[in-house]
Amino acid sequence: MSETSTRRDYEPVTIERRWQERWAESGLYKTDEDMSKPKHYALTMLPYPSGDLHVGHWYAMTPSDTRARFMRMRGYRVFFPIGFDAFGLPAENAAINRGIHPYKWTMSNIENMRGQLRQMGAMFDFDSEVVTCDPEYYRWNQWFFLKFYEKGLAYRKEVPVDWCPRDNTTLAREQVVGPDRRCERCGTPVIRKNLTQWLFKITDYADELLDFSRIEWPERVKTLQTNWIGRSEGAEIEFEVEGYGPITVFTTRPDTLFGATFFVMSPEHPAVEKITTPEREAEVKAYVEKASRMTEIDRTDVTREKTGVFTGAYAVNPANGERIPVFIADYVLMGYGTGAIMAVPAHDERDFEFARKYGVEIRTVIAPPGWDGEELSEAYVGEGRMVNSGPFDGTPNEEGKERVTSWLEERGVGRAAVTYRLRDWLISRQRYWGTPIPIVYCDECGTVPVPEEDLPVLLPQDADFVPTGESPLKRDPGFYNTECPRCGGPATRETDTMDTFVDSSWYQYRYLSPHYDEGPFDPERGKRWLPVDQYTGGIEHAVMHLLYTRFWTKVMRDLGLVDFDEPMLRLFNQGIILGEDAEKMSKSRGNVVNPQEFVDRYGSDALRCFLMFIGPWDQGGPWDGRGIEGVSRWLRRSLSLTADGASDAEADPSELERRTHRLVKKVTGDLESFRFNTSIAALMEHTSYLLAVRDEVEGERWGEALRIFVRVLAPFAPHHAEEMWAEMGETYSVHEQAWPEWDESLIAEEEITLIVQVNGKLRDRVSAPAGISEEAARDLALKSPKVRAHVEGRELRKSVYVPGRLVNLVVG
C-alpha cells in the first residue's frame, strides 16, 4: 500500500480527540510530584470567561504549553495550572442585557471554555483549577483585606477619584488610559468625583517596587513600571506665608531656591481660603470655582495658556528673606508633591511662561555657559554655576542641590525628600459582581472589620445588580443591614466590592491548593512549588496586574506567608495576534478569527504550530488564513515518515546523524529563549530531509533518527507526535520521554564550504576539510579561477582567515 493512499483520509480531528481522551483517562497531565526532580512552575495569565476561547487565547497559551512540555521532557516536575478570572463587568453587562444572572452566565461560559481548553491539547492540570468568583476563592480576598487592614495597608479616605460614567464605578488610576483619560474597559472618558473609598497602600512599597534585581523581566516592563512609579528626588522646603504660617513645597531643584520669585498653590489647596486677603477674595473664589468645573482633560492640557490669580498674600523665601507674591494656578496639581510650589521662572518653563504673563521678576540663579548677566529669553534648565545665590555663588548647580538642602535642614526649614507619581491603589467598586469588602459600620464602634471566622461575607445571589452609581448591594436590605461584630448593635455593611485586579494579584498561590481552607494556600505546597518560575502573558498588564502582584507578594512576605520577594522570576510577554487586515481584531471590523473553524478543519496541532510559526512570539502579527495550510501540509507529510521504507542503506549515515543532532541543538536553544518560529522552521526543514532520504536508510538508524525527531516534535504538536510514536510501536506516551541530548562532536562536519572573498566581496565557495589551515585555505582560494580573475595582476596585500568559514583576500 502506498503512503499516499494511507494518508489520504488523514483526519487530525479524529486523532486528536482520541488522544485527548486517552490523556485524560491515563492522568497524563496530573502534576508530577516527584520531589527528586527540580521544580518548574509555569504560569500563563488566566483568562476571563467571556464565553469562547478566541485566537488570542490560543496565541497566548499554546506556546506557553509548548514551553512547559519542553521543561517536562527535560526532567523537571512541571506545574502548569489554569483557571478563570471570573469577577468583573462583562458578566454584569451581559446579565443586564440578557436578563441572566452573572453567576449563571459566568459558570456556563466557564463550562464551555473548559471544553475548548481541553481541545488545545495543553498539559494543563485541571485539578488545580481556580474560579475567582467562587466563595472558596474570594473568601481569601477578604482574608487578605483584613490582614492589610490590620497592618494599616488598607484604609478608607475621601479622595478625588476617576469615575466611569458608563460603567458606573470608580477606577484605579492605572485603569484610566490615554491623554484623554478613558476607562480602560469601555473607552468612555472618565470624570472626577470626590468619594470616600478604600485604598491599598502600594506607595509604601514604591521604592522596593523599583528594584528589579531579583527578577528577569523584559526591559520594556521594567521601564514602564519605573516610569509609572515616577520617583523624584529633591527637597521639601517651608515657606512662611505672612499671617498664616508655613506652607511646604516640594522641588527637585533646591539649587534654584534663590531664584524663587513667586509662590503658587493649587486651587484645591486647603490653605487657599485662609490666606486670601479680603480684597482678592471674589477673584480667587471665582478662579477656584472655575477650576473645579473644568474636566481633568482640559485641566491637564499642556498646550493651554497658563492662568492664575494673585491671592493678596505674600510668602517669605527662606533663602534670602524676600517677600514673594502667592498665586493660585491650575497648572499646580493638588495630587502631586504638596500641592504648592516655589516658582523659579528663570529655570522652569512653566514658571517662566507664568511670570512673563503676570509680570513677575525672572531672576537667573544658574548661569548658562557664557551668560553675560542679561535676562533670559527662555527658561534655562541645563547645568551651570550658581549666581545671585548668596553664599552659594560659584557652586556647580548639581552640587548646589545637596548643599542648599543641608543648609535648609540646619535652619529647620527644609529636608531632603522623595516624591512618587505612583498613587495608592483604589480598590472600591460600586458594582455587584465582585468580592464584598469585609467591613461593617456601627454607630457605636465605627469601622469594624468582619472577624476572620465569619468569612466569607457572601455576595447575595438575589440582588438587583443594575448599576446606578451606588453599589447594588446597598439596595439589598438582607445584605446591607447587619449586626456589629463588636457590640452586637445594629450596623450596616460596606457595600462596595473589590477591584478584580485583587483577584489576579495572588491567584498563582491559590492554584497550589484550591480547596485548602486554613489559609490562602497550603504552605507545604508552597514550599514545593513557589515562586513562579516562568510567567507568560500580555504586555497590557505592565502597570496594572504585574505591578499589583509584585506589591501583593511583598505584603505576603511581610505577613510571613512567603519567604521570597518576587512572585514571578521570569516573565515573557507575547505580542498580539491581529486580523488578516493587520488591524486589531474586533467585531465591528469583522476581522475576528474564530479558532474553532481552524481546529475543525486542520486540527489543534496545525493551529498551535501555525501560531508559533507566524513570527517571533513577542512580536505578534497578522493572521494569515493561507499560512496555516502550509503548516497543515507539513504535519500531514511528516506523518508518512512512520510508514516502513526500504532499507538499501545508501544515504550517508553520518549525514543523517549530524542533521538529527543539529536539529536537537537548534530546537533546544530556541525553546530556551522562546523562539518557536525558528524551531518550527528547523523541524520543517528536517522533515523534508527525512522524506528525501527515507528509502535509503537502514532500519535501525532510521528508527533512532525518527525517535529523536518525534520527541523533539512532541511539545509543538502533542497529538501528532503521540500518534507517530504509537505508529512506531513505541510505548505510551511520547510526552513521558526524555528530551533528546545532542553530541557536539557528531554535529561537526568533515567537509566545510569555505567562503572566498576578494576585498570583502563573495567570489567563490570551495569545499575544504574542516580543520584547514590559514595557508592551505589561502592557497586553495588562489587556485579558484573565479577568484583568480579578481586577483590577477594586483598585489595581494593581506588575507583574513576566519577558521572553518571564510578567507578574504585583500588586493590593491
Next chain:
RNA sequence: GCCGGAGUGGCGGAACCGGUAGACGCGCCGGACUCAAAAUCCGGUGGGCGCAAGCCCGUGUGGGUUCGAGUCCCACCUCCGGCACCA
C-alpha cells in the same frame, strides 16, 4: 516634548558573536499526475544587464569605523507602544 521598540523580497519572517543576506512558510510561475479540476508531487522565484559564463545593485535615508556592516558609531526620516503642566 520625554522614554522605549521597530524599519530586510509580492507577503509573514530568517541571519543568535561583525563573516555566504533572504533559512522556513505563504503567494506566484513552470512541469508531472488527471478527460478536467481540486488535492498531491517535482523544479523555479530580490532587482538590473547578459545567449551564457558572469557582472553590477540591494536590508528606511545620509555619513563613518572595518579586510568585511542588516548587525557597530553619528545624524536624520517613518511607523508602533508608553508617559506627559509631576514642580
